[in-house]
Amino acid sequence: MATIVQKYGGTSVGNPERIKNVARRVLETQRAGNSVVVIVSAMSGVTDGLIKLAREVSEEPVEREMDVLLATGEQTTIALLAMAVTAMGGKAVSCTGAQAGIVTDDVHSKARIHNITPGEVNRMLDDGNIVVVAGFQGITSSGRITTLGRGGSDLTAIALAAAIKADLCQIFTDVDGVYTADPRLVPDARKIPVISYEEMLEMASSGSKVMQSRSVEFANKFGVPFEVRNSMNNNPGTLVTMENSSMESVVIRGVSLEKDQAKITITAIPDQPGNAAQVLKAIGDANLNIDMIIQNTSREGEARISFTLHKSDLKKAQAALGAAAKSISDKVQITAQDGIAKVSAVGIGMRSHSGVAAQMFGALGEAGINIDMISTSEIKIAVIVDEKDQENAVRTVHRAFRLHEAP
Ligand code: ADP
Ligand code: ASP
Ligand code: MG
Numbered sequence: 001m002a003t004i005v006q007k008y009g010g011t012s013v014g015n016p017e018r019i020k021n022v023a024r025r026v027l028e029t030q031r032a033g034n035s036v037v038v039i040v041s042a043m044s045g046v047t048d049g050l051i052k053l054a055r056e057v058s059e060e061p062v063e064r065e066m067d068v069l070l071a072t073g074e075q076t077t078i079a080l081l082a083m084a085v086t087a088m089g090g091k092a093v094s095c096t097g098a099q100a101g102i103v104t105d106d107v108h109s110k111a112r113i114h115n116i117t118p119g120e121v122n123r124m125l126d127d128g129n130i131v132v133v134a135g136f137q138g139i140t141s142s143g144r145i146t147t148l149g150r151g152g153s154d155l156t157a158i159a160l161a162a163a164i165k166a167d168l169c170q171i172f173t174d175v176d177g178v179y180t181a182d183p184r185l186v187p188d189a190r191k192i193p194v195i196s197y198e199e200m201l202e203m204a205s206s207g208s209k210v211m212q213s214r215s216v217e218f219a220n221k222f223g224v225p226f227e228v229r230n231s232m233n234n235n236p237g238t239l240v241t242m243e244n245s246s247m248e249s250v251v252i253r254g255v256s257l258e259k260d261q262a263k264i265t266i267t268a269i270p271d272q273p274g275n276a277a278q279v280l281k282a283i284g285d286a287n288l289n290i291d292m293i294i295q296n297t298s299r300e301g302e303a304r305i306s307f308t309l310h311k312s313d314l315k316k317a318q319a320a321l322g323a324a325a326k327s328i329s330d331k332v333q334i335t336a337q338d339g340i341a342k343v344s345a346v347g348i349g350m351r352s353h354s355g356v357a358a359q360m361f362g363a364l365g366e367a368g369i370n371i372d373m374i375s376t377s378e379i380k381i382a383v384i385v386d387e388k389d390q391e392n393a394v395r396t397v398h399r400a401f402r403l404h405e406a407p
Contacts (some may be wrong), residue, residue: 042073151212
């Protein structure tokens with residue numbers, strides 16, 4: 001008998017009919033002779049609705065209470081799914097993150113899982129139940145409810161699959177798998193049959209929200225292969241697993257888009273050791289994540305640093321930098337710009353192929369799309385473009401690498 005972990009995202013449990021669809025699917029899986037643990041998200045729109053509600057009563061909601069609030073979204077779904085399974089003649093029991101033994105650190109809204117004690121889940125499985133676990137939530141060792149960051153139900157599924165040593169982990173969503181680009185943006189994007197953890201991680205962390213990036217990081221670290229599939233059909237999906245040599249023949253696996261980016265440029269920084277660190281420390285101290293960083297060659301003893309970040313962090317970053325800049329020199333100036341986006345091409349085949357960047361920049365140039373910033377890693381080339389060009393840029397890069405054709 002195999003143990004299977006299945007995760008169903010927000011759209012897949014978005015209304016009572018869909019919850020019944022999930023109930024039928026998990027029952028079928030169990031009746032085929034498997035032990036089944038199901039992780040569910042909040043019904044689509046519920047988490048966003050709760051965030052909006054919180055902002056209506058408080059400009060800056062207390063983080064502890066925000067997590068208490070957000071955790072109710074998933075708690076609604078587990079109860080409904082367990083009821084639906086039972087109504088169909090099955091045996092199911094719901095479990096919050098805490099009841100499933102998911103212990104996290106105490107960083108509210110983006111907690112990390114410390115450990116999972118799955119004793120209760122195993123016991124309920126042994127009793128013949130389909131165990132329905134709330135995604136996205138955990139509990140601190142002192143008993144506070146936490147959440148795992150947006151999209152965090154993916155992480156619950158993968159971490160729980162590792163903890164109970166599941167034979168199979170399946171992430172069910174509203175598309176057939178991981179595509180060469182977001183199929184909603186690029187109509188001729190193709191489903192990728194197999195992708196390495198590393199590529200999936202780069203795509204997820206550069207805007208392909210089909211998987212939460214931290215969940216892929218976890219899967220990579222603990223060697224948990226998983227499938228991404230569609231909850232509305234039985235089509236084969238995408239297997240995310242360890243890299244193998246046959247994967248290198250494809251140069252670019254996929255293209256992703258990160259919208260809503262912003263850029264801060266700091267000019268006239270005295271070009272002395274330690275100043276760049278001081279500037280960036282101010283950002284770190286404010287708990288802000290920055291992405292691309294570029295420092296220009298100094299002219300007349302002055303340096304210039306630009307970096308990108310999410311536009312929702314722009315105001316906080318400007319405030320944090322203002323103070324740091326003053327302590328360095330009165331001449332330091334800070335300018336901010338939003339309305340930009342990041343387009344990334346990802347593939348492990350890049351390691352063994354040259355000319356990939358030139359091909360990407362050439363295609364963008366021919367399409368009349370201006371590149372503002374560039375950053376590269378071993379398996380990724382990313383560019384910043386104006387947001388008016390963002391979708392055209394994704395389609396252009398996708399076509400330039402002929403990702404619409406079978407490899
Ligand atoms: P869920 O609610 O099931 O967790 P998400 O909305 O988080 O689903 O993720 C699925 C969505 O991710 C798809 O509807 C699709 O628009 C988007 N997406 C972005 N990039 C990709 C990609 N490369 N492949 C597949 N889907 C993608
Ligand atoms: N409900 C949470 C969110 O919307 C977690 C998830 O769906 O994975 O981000
Ligand atoms: Mg998701």
